[in-house]
Amino acid sequence: MSRQVQVNLANLTKSDYRGAQSTLCQGCGHNSIASQIIAACYELNIVPENLVKFSGIGCSSKSPTYFLGRSFGFNGLHGRMPSLATGALFADTSLLSMGISGDGDTASIGMGQFKHIMRRNVPMVYIVENNGVYGLTKGQFSATAEEGLSLKKQGANPYMPVDIVWEAVVAKSSFVARSFAGDPKQVKELIKAAMSHKGIAILDIISPCVTFNNQDASHHSYTWGKEHEVALHELSYVPPAEDILVDYKEGETIEVEMHDGSQVVLRKLENDYDPTDRAGILCMLEEANRMGELITGLIYINPGQKSLFEMYNLVDEPLNRLTEERLRPAKETITELNAMMF
Amino acid sequence: MSRQVQVNLANLTKSDYRGAQSTLCQGCGHNSIASQIIAACYELNIVPENLVKFSGIGCSSKSPTYFLGRSFGFNGLHGRMPSLATGALFADTSLLSMGISGDGDTASIGMGQFKHIMRRNVPMVYIVENNGVYGLTKGQFSATAEEGLSLKKQGANPYMPVDIVWEAVVAKSSFVARSFAGDPKQVKELIKAAMSHKGIAILDIISPCVTFNNQDASHHSYTWGKEHEVALHELSYVPPAEDILVDYKEGETIEVEMHDGSQVVLRKLENDYDPTDRAGILCMLEEANRMGELITGLIYINPGQKSLFEMYNLVDEPLNRLTEERLRPAKETITELNAMMF
Amino acid sequence: MPTDQSSTQLPIVNDFSITVGTVNGSGSQTSNLTILRALFKMGIPVSGKNLFPSNIQGLPTWYTIRVSKDGYLARRAEHEIVIAMNPASFAQDLAGCVPGGVFLYDDSIKLAITRDDISAYAMPVKTLARESGAPSNLRDYVANMVYVGILAQIVGIDMDTIYQALDFHFKSKIKPIELNFNVIKAAHQWAVENLTKTDPYRVEAMDATKDYIMADGNTAAALGAIYGGVQFSAWYPITPATSLPESLIEYLPILRKDESGKETYAIVQAEDELAAIGMATGAGWGGLRAMTATSGPGISLMAEFTGLAYFSETPVVVWDVQRMGPSTGLPTRTSQGDLNLCYFLGHGDTKHIVLLPGSVTECFEFGWKAFDIAERLQTPVFVLSDLDMGMNQWMAKPFQYPDTPMDRGKILWETDLEKLTEPWGRYLDKDGDGIPYRTLPGNRHPDSAYFARGTGHDEYAHYSEDPDVWVSQMNRLNKKFENARPILPKPVIQRREGAKIGVIAFGSTDPAISEACDYLGVEGVPVDYLRLLALPISEEVNEFVESHERVYVVEMNRDGQLCQILTIELPDRCTRLISLTHNDGLQVTANWVKAAILAEESK
Amino acid sequence: MPTDQSSTQLPIVNDFSITVGTVNGSGSQTSNLTILRALFKMGIPVSGKNLFPSNIQGLPTWYTIRVSKDGYLARRAEHEIVIAMNPASFAQDLAGCVPGGVFLYDDSIKLAITRDDISAYAMPVKTLARESGAPSNLRDYVANMVYVGILAQIVGIDMDTIYQALDFHFKSKIKPIELNFNVIKAAHQWAVENLTKTDPYRVEAMDATKDYIMADGNTAAALGAIYGGVQFSAWYPITPATSLPESLIEYLPILRKDESGKETYAIVQAEDELAAIGMATGAGWGGLRAMTATSGPGISLMAEFTGLAYFSETPVVVWDVQRMGPSTGLPTRTSQGDLNLCYFLGHGDTKHIVLLPGSVTECFEFGWKAFDIAERLQTPVFVLSDLDMGMNQWMAKPFQYPDTPMDRGKILWETDLEKLTEPWGRYLDKDGDGIPYRTLPGNRHPDSAYFARGTGHDEYAHYSEDPDVWVSQMNRLNKKFENARPILPKPVIQRREGAKIGVIAFGSTDPAISEACDYLGVEGVPVDYLRLLALPISEEVNEFVESHERVYVVEMNRDGQLCQILTIELPDRCTRLISLTHNDGLQVTANWVKAAILAEESK
């Protein structure tokens, strides 16, 4: 038998999900996230043409060119990915969407738009590739850099860090997760779950910058992540119409039903944890921050929250395919209209 | 005995604390807050020249002209009061400062700067005159408008509201309070406490817009505020070196010691509440939101948190009074310097 | 009251201005619009202008109605009839009345009438309001109807047309119509019984408004956009632009009824202007007819995104309803001060199409045309209106149904791509006109996707730092811009026998300039008048300047921004250009234009 | 290796360019700077330019060192000596070498040398690096020292000066110096033993750098600002501006030692450019010498605040280290494309002082002068540098200590207010020069306070919507701007016998233009050269244009932005201006300028 290239249910090979050659540094966390995006989309049998990508500006924001080369995408402005995506997604609401941003892009210059896209529950997988630093401008503090972090040329960071997850939970984001580029399996499962969510899904992924912020003691380094990661649960994504394969004991798991019929199965680890109880989550996060733990996993979810497009009563066809007849009022109306203008 | 005008310890009359005639609507909550600012500053014996005012753009942001006419002030740009104030306050760090903003100014266009001024713990009393609406542009939804609120010409608000207090607590603001313009005594005591705080003090004051958003059912109306206000405690400000006059039973009060030696005394009401426990606060707020309660009072405080100016090791004199000798390196240094540039 | 007799002057008919001085937030707008509409219904040309402060309630406000048998609609600086309802501005209002003019005032204002060269009539406003039987919460409001009735009696406004005006205003709801009309009638009756007319001003029915409508520019712009098939608008409130998106919200559900019962558009109130232009740019990239509306401060904030839209070749329409800047400036005063900024907005070399509607009718027309141009050229289009045009009431030619089908520009869908024989490139100048073909997200053809960006890219939208690629893309953008000149709306030229000098202007100054040209003709100084409708300029402008000895460029800003742009565009002839600027926040008047030109001409 | 013998050509001494093709992030910068510094120490005029991609690691990068006995520092397009360290750019590098040139390459790159018109030398880079005994994590890094040693041997760079260069670079730390120097020595020795020189290029010690320093513009600007007493800087990282504020952070603690041991300044990394300019404006209002530094996208974002600073009359200094736009454009390529935007930044009528340093020395000078001008005029001052000037290494005249005391402008403190006999007004034109007096927060005099705002205000800073007040304040602002002309840095004019034509340019193109003027002189086309140092222009520019038949305006953007501004400023003479633009992201060369002018002249 000759060697066959493996294909998925969409009849696509893994390389159909690839993009251009990465120009990021070797070992950059962003590269490993891109690989997991490719793997997740392959495994989800997503047709690349059915997905649209967005990003801001930064090393992280460059990475959409390195996956899903057959998808449309827009690499916009620094900190302004949310608004660009919000407008673009109205064009064809049948499209899936993924936004890639950095911690500078989201939490420094982009804080306002980040908070407001969550208020609107725009359906998008919003990944923050969080390295605590500005990679592309060569190593200044981002807003997620921990207080006291020292960087070459910058001295010590005097300000308090922004916690992306915390911000997302408080902004009532309907899906909030954190992961670590050094934990690729979790990254992949979370991306899959996020793709099945109908509103905004915020993924704060600690993604080390090996060039500028990978000192062992830095809170965004591989070493620190490995040593401090505390997974809330073991997470598996079960596609729609598939049965949960492994049998768990009653009470050992939480199953979250997604709007497309898929399920996210959370197998409990030490924590007894309810990802729908916002108050409990905040207490847990405060405690984890105090302990210096890097909590990862699906932190909050509300699969039922009205998405942006449920707030608008749009026609079924993609808006960008509507023809003149549907868009321009009929000729007769002009006389009536002028009559109203007396 | 002839009638004497009353003066305070600074030898000033109440009218020394007034500003220009208000041009806001009659009954506007912002006017009543301005009165309490005047009263608080009078009672605190603040010399107006020792305070500097800032604001953004909006009806709320106009109000700094209506109090403390003898203080410097800068009415800046919409949503950008925080950055303007941050820079200006470096000029003379001995000045007290007060910023007035609106909910649109802070939570819509100003979200980014609002979050970042808290990260820096800039010493300023930051009052958000929160009416859920854009007053000055005649009644559109602000980001704090509740989901479903209906306004003339705007229809119903589809988006989730921003909760200023919640945002402030999560951003690690070192002083967070909420009040209601219909509760002037509490407003005044909170302002006094805030003026003694050495970092940023966020005061979210529900301040009804009688012209555009004062329907009984609106969450920013007088009626709603009166009906739903739940004060966390009875709060009194005790100036430095004054004794607490009333005797409370052991355990009935919490006393918070401020950096200037003043005390804030919180007499417990029904809630058992610790304003230094961030996790507890978040749970309490989540619960209150669920119950539709308008929690008011001093919600969170950390009097010890390093303020912006403690992060910088500045000379004792105001920077804006330093002379050329202190600022320009000596003539001899230039030769050395050029030698370094080979 | 017997008219005409007590006055020895000749009657002055249908040629004067009425100014109501009141307090803002007092609800006088209904009264003023009622007068305006009634006059219009009588067939008399009118225009209405509101001069209001930047606050919500309690400060002096003026509403001026110009009545002009000659059809002149510009602001005049003179007030023949002054209605003083506000104690705070009483003295100023009294002083502002022309000699021989009419001064109607609320008799509860206990201030002295210090002039005897005018006809002053006291109005028992409070009494009549009280007697109206209106509920006490509406009493202040109906008090404003008193001056409607008394004015109607004094100048002779037809009571039937007043009724029609109220009927229109209250959408035929009988209760408010009756309430208000009763007050007006009572006031009218009071005037009949108590006033002796000593002034010459009166109105007489004409037939000069039959083919006209009355509207404000913001409503017209929104309606035009609806006929242009607007699908997406993101906006952030700002005076004086706000009523433009608010009109979209009002009229879209009325005019755009899809058979599905669902919506073919979305309007999003953004968190600020950065997000508004960001969303609109995203939607434009997605293939929607997308727009935003703002004013000066918003334009400043849109600079970065405009540059992205220019460079990524994304169609988006931006209405700038100008107010007086710099900075927050005078938010409730008019200006044409954003021209230069909009034309060049963005860092690096950027240039934008700017449309310059000069009437409410053109606001409608450019409302739809802007989309055609933006999509044809794949670039941002700015439409510059201003507070005066956008928010005031203008008599205008009726809106015309678009005379061309929608031009969606060069878009390739699945079937188009299938037909291609050569590979498609997003930034490939296939037709040699500088305009490439674009695909839209949602296109499922495997070759359709491309990655848009604000960074350097080659013809196939791939990232490139190659110097030659950069130059060629920048030059293609320039070519596209140059090619826009002939397809943009052409200037409108009014010629006069023997004119050796010309005037160039744009936008809301049109009525004043036209009127001034008439006056100058009378003074023996015939002038030709070119009204610019778009930037970049077309050949006609060049010819106009070439064929005149001197050309006055009249505009409402300090630095003569259009004159500067024309200087750059026409260096060979720029010495013929003379800049005349008016920048006090009030609309320019015909007399000012006339005097300014005469002063220059006599130099 | 015996030099000079194997070559029949005449030696080419101190007049060529060396280009190193490598991978970014590979640590070659130390090697390149070492070569540059060693040559400079030998007394030979040099300049060093880095051409790098917009990423961090792994893409092709080139460093070019020009060696010029005549002291020409501009970029040349020709590469005489090419050092190829990067397989990815090998073919391109090989092709780029001039005929007769030198091609040094890493022998581990197994690609064919397809040319025989050059001298190609293979370098055993990996072997020598391995043999160096450097720890394995530093091996890639020291590999770059191999070409230093071999090049030194081939062209004759003095090994002592190389040692001095390393000593400087490693701040006399003996370990790294020795490590690197040993590699260089070994490579040098290897070349002596193994290479036969077949090319004519060599260096010889001169005495032409004694009175010069070597620096980049961003460092110079920061140092100048420190000598100007900078007290506050807020900034947001952006290429190519970042190293300016980073140099403030580096040098302030060294140069500004207060006796108290405390700091007399504060540097704040803001969350974005809106906040950076906001903080700087606040600090400027508070009376601090305040600045920010950014590049194009940041300028776009600063539009609204700049308008506020202009209108509230707040001094603030903005450095724009330009990169190629529009939009994100080419972040690592140079340009002069923000001139127009900076000059007019903001909605409404705004105009700003723009300073145009043309050398590293002037970056230092304008570093301090910008504060004097901003505080004197109470207005924003833009200083336009660019990537080439800001980030590359330039030989330059030493920094001069400021020759005037700090000019803090018109500030009134408590004692000044006490002495006043008339009431002070913040916006009162007391001196008739358009510049009012200001007070600063912290002033405890009861009359000192005022309320600053971006809205209309009268002479006493009270809110005003009065049309006349508005006009008078806007006109005063204009008067202040006009009065700035004579006090801004004057243009520098180089004249040549018999010149009928002129060139106007600004900024980093200076070396290329000067060099081109020499060449044109040789060609029999003498040109005078005016280098503009500031906008608005002064009378000298007018005179210069007036006294030449044609004036070429040379600049690095697409649309000829300076030419447009000069056209507006000098409409009477604008037909003499001819725009020559170069916009590919690379610095203009003397040959390009020469050819462009000759082409026009022969038309």
Ligand SMILES: Cc1ncc(C[n+]2csc(CCOP(=O)(O)OP(=O)(O)O)c2C)c(N)n1
């Ligand atoms: C308006 C604007 N300001 C500044 C920059 C420069 N810039 C490019 S990327 C970047 C920071 C990126 O940091 P982050 O988002 O954390 O991404 P990373 O590179 O770390 O992945 C900055 C400041 C820009 N491109 N645009």
Ligand SMILES: Cc1ncc(C[n+]2csc(CCOP(=O)(O)OP(=O)(O)O)c2C)c(N)n1
């Ligand atoms: C950049 C900019 N955009 C828009 C505006 C118009 N504007 C003035 S005030 C305001 C909203 C004010 O709302 P808020 O802060 O809630 O204050 P309020 O009037 O309700 O007290 C807006 C949008 C502006 N001045 N500047």
Ligand code: SF4
């Ligand atoms: S600089 Fe940092 S963030 Fe950027 S590509 Fe390299 S490792 Fe990744």
Ligand code: SF4
């Ligand atoms: S409009 Fe509303 S917010 Fe503004 S002054 Fe009036 S009541 Fe206050």
Ligand SMILES: [Mg+2]
């Ligand atoms: Mg980062």
Ligand SMILES: [Mg+2]
């Ligand atoms: Mg509000």
